[in-house]
Amino acid sequence: MNKELCRCFNAIEANILKGLLHHQGINVQLMGETLQGAVGELPPDAAQVTVLVDSDDYQQALACYQQFQKQSSSPPWFCSKCQEHNEGSFDFCWRCGEPSADQ
Numbered sequence: 001m002n003k004e005l006c007r008c009f010n011a012i013e014a015n016i017l018k019g020l021l022h023h024q025g026i027n028v029q030l031m032g033e034t035l036q037g038a039v040g041e042l043p044p045d046a047a048q049v050t051v052l053v054d055s056d057d058y059q060q061a062l063a064c065y066q067q068f069q070k071q072s073s074s075p076p077w078f079c080s081k082c083q084e085h086n087e088g089s090f091d092f093c094w095r096c097g098e099p100s101a102d103q
């Protein structure tokens with residue numbers, strides 16, 4: 001059973017994350033990546049890539065993902081709705097979709 005780990009705004013980020021997770025022995029499935037190639041007119045960052053992992057691996061994948069996101073330069077924020085920790089690069093809460101308070 002696949003579970004959505006996150007959505008990346010470009011295939012490069014998604015593939016870096018995929019490589020990191022593979023290194024941890026976690027199988028990763030990227031969704032939306034092929035679409036990006038098909039829609040040639042759009043800028044490369046226009047499409048979202050959904051990163052899916054096995055639900056058994058989710059917690060480990062999430063820890064790895066959070067580590068990955070720590071490298072982001074923007075300060076993290078906490079969702080006002082569900083209190084989830086979100087990375088600074090996120091405009092919306094990854095868990096519930098609530099917009100960042102800064103927006």
Ligand SMILES: [Zn+2]
Nearest residue numbers: 079082093096
């Ligand atoms: Zn939230």
